[in-house]
Amino acid sequence: MINITSLAHIYEQGRRIAFPDWEIADMEHWLLLGASGSGKSTLLNIIAGLLKPSQGQVFIHDTNLYTLPARRMDQFRGKNIGIVFQRPHLIQSLNVLDNLELAAVMAGVPIDSEHNLALLNDLGIADKAQNYPAQLSQGQLQRVSVARALVNKPDLLIADEPTSSLDDVNAAQVTEMLTTQARANGASLVIATHDQRVCKYITKTYLL
């Protein structure tokens, strides 16, 4: 269960963005919708433990996120939250499998090669395990991002505009993979998007 209460953020330049309270139950799937500039990325970053809000609280299960010291926060995020960004930020000098293993190392959890290979297999890119990012297409790279977000079996999977750089076929496949993998891994899912192609897959919406 994820809870945000009385949350607001003020960037240095001044505009205050207030966020309605939100309760995300275990395994629920949500769309985060809102006009450009309404604060979707800001909210995702706050929920992901990447941006301390000016006001309010974020609870992930019993953990009040912003009471954690920085080091514990990094470990907590690595273990509990999987993040898929608009563009895949993979390490170019590491192959696909090593990119996945790095996510475990960074979170301080044991590497589970069998799980990682199973993820690549589920996402249809097992044959790319030894390839480097530069050798993959955009759609394949985004699947690697989904796999990397799931490496540590997170309770919460967050995706920020995951389909915006993809064509229709890849956008549909990546959205299906996010929902299917969230379900298979028992994770809650939040997708921020403008993309109408994503909206038909998820009914619960949080509007900014």
Ligand SMILES: Nc1ncnc2c1ncn2[C@@H]1O[C@H](COP(=O)(O)OP(=O)(O)OP(=O)(O)O)[C@@H](O)[C@H]1O
């Ligand atoms: N680092 C920053 N410093 C100052 N203002 C910022 C910063 N990041 C975002 N903002 C401002 O905060 C507001 C919300 O931005 P945010 O990126 O969260 O919106 P968004 O809904 O994700 O937009 P989009 O759909 O266009 O990506 C905008 O007015 C933006 O200009």
